[in-house]
Amino acid sequence: MTAFTAEHLLFTPAQPRADAVPLIFAFPNEYSVGITSLGYQVVWATLAIREDLQVSRLFTDIHEPLPTHPELVGFSFSWELDYVNVFSLLESLDIPLCSADRSEHHPLIFGGGPVLTANPEPFADFFDLVLLGDGENLLDQFIDAYQQVRQADRSTQLRHLAQVPGVYVPSLYHVTYAAPDGEIQAIAPVDEHIPAQVQKQTYRGNTLSASTVVTEKAAWESIYMVEVVRSCPEMCRFCLASYLTLPFRPANLVGSLIPAIDRGLQVTNRLGLLGASVTQHPEFEALLDHLNQPQYDEVRLSLSSVRTNTVTEKLAQTLTKHDTRSITIAVESGSERLRRVINKKLENDQIIQAGIHAKAGGLSALKLYGMAGIPSEQPEDLEQTVAMLKALKKSGSRSPAHLRMQYLCAESTHPFSVVWRESSGRKTAEVSAKAVRAARHRLSPGEL
């Protein structure tokens, strides 16, 4: 059985018309990674239900039968480090990497997803079109607009597509930099017929995304995913997940979330609740009550990381009952001062309390995310992280804990990107790396 035949589809692909546009929709990583991306799944289904498109999927390891002359090639771009795979895939299709080197017989290369929406400029030379923001309405508007100029020359197509709100055509803008390795000074359209500003698109509905395919070949085997919330109201100053997709939107519980869950559980018993901060859904308690009903007893439940002070005993019990052994909380730092700097509204006592609740609810492990290299960070701040871990152990509150620390590398979009740049963030991270190594030596193996 191939990866594609192992798929259980939760939508009905259209039968393409004879004159359908041949389109390749790529994910710049392996199939198991790409098919686990909810964004990729949803965009693929949105394209595949159109009878005016003939969609073929392309991953770095496998692909569906590809058209000889695709007209459109799209990329779902979720992680920066996948950019090299964008190049590999373009090369495998015999398409020039730079937009400027493409001619009339080449397809239009478009991309979307969090990486490009957060900051398209580093990739602007390689994409003919970038779709900024939520895809719910944008994608269909983009395809509709392409159909209107399908027979036109490439330049006319690009100029027409640039009129679609949310579609950025880099070649139609002049970008001026303060220095070759400096900041952008200005972005101006090439003429008055091109919009001066491209408006990132924001979907305002309260029906959020849900898996369109379930497969045992996914990185999270046979998982059905539902998006519980989009964005996060906490707005920690470093958090792309919050700022990139503002405003905070919860899925309608009764009208869309529960029906979506029930649809997916007809084909699998593994459920993933996704979102930047799922426990902040205003009806999260009611969702837990719903999932605690006997008909869901066999469901294996996974949650993306949760806000520390929303870890309740009931949540831990629900996860335990549904075959989850651990919970992940993002504490960022043991230093209360640093948490104030990053606008993380969290006290050390609440971290201890989360550990108590996790253990009381039966979870056997607690995972903590931390950050180093935060502007203004001092070695004492890292010492306080060590102290916090020791306090967590001393409280007897927790089961084995794992702290995973990453260095802050500020992306554009959120306020900390400016602070990070001005405080020589890279240097801070290097100094922090030494301090983290030193701090780690003061923890015995049992303390992490």
Ligand code: SF4
């Ligand atoms: S609570 Fe978590 S998801 Fe929300 S803004 Fe802060 S870091 Fe981001």
